[in-house]
Amino acid sequence: MKAPELAFVRSQRVARLATITPDGTPALVPICFALLGNDDPVLVSVLDEKPKSVPDKDLARVRHIRREPHVSVIVDHYDEDWSRLAFVQVKGTARLIGPDDPAHVPAIAALRSKYPQYRSMAIEQRPVIVIQPYRTTSWGI
């Protein structure tokens, strides 16, 4: 990711995650996310669903990622002045990590640093999606 793209992604509060369903069609969900690392960061997002009506392993995004780890994430800025439209798309490989993974503590810390909302939520033991970018495209950045 180039520096201006990275700055734009860092500035955004919400992204949309596209995964592939078992029938090969795309599925979308908005995610809160943080970047972990400086020069070549990964995206992290915690499974904080509430109420917990389904077990983690049955969440659509979890089932999809386990079957097909290639995902896409987009952040964008909409403006009625269309010369200011902008987006960054990050294609990446997703994996799920638990509290036993060395990246888990820093991921939770990064999310809590970005989102005060997480500081009072018990997410320390929650699975985290880690997305390793392999291609970035952008427009208007």
Added chain:
Amino acid sequence: MKAPELAFVRSQRVARLATITPDGTPALVPICFALLGNDDPVLVSVLDEKPKSVPDKDLARVRHIRREPHVSVIVDHYDEDWSRLAFVQVKGTARLIGPDDPAHVPAIAALRSKYPQYRSMAIEQRPVIVIQPYRTTSWGI
């Protein structure tokens, strides 16, 4: 789509379109869109890319849709008050229509009604993506 979902989708200025690339991974792009029809509307979005550095048929979303018409569209509302987070995901079947299609004139009219920006743009002859929804999921609506 239920009435509250429909109202939410109508209120949004930008959506994100997920398509499937030839290698089976998802691709994302923000789109301006309008709804056409009342009870069971389709989503329409015009190819207004500028500058026209690539022919229409070579645009990623066009190539993807021609190969795999199943797409997903998401609109969402982010709020720092997380009790107000909301999204609607529409899964649908996409097709491209030209000015010879009877839906083209009303599609352009719907887009110009929603976006004043289109009124001064020569989009009358531009291809339009028409997405027929087949499943809607939502959260916080």
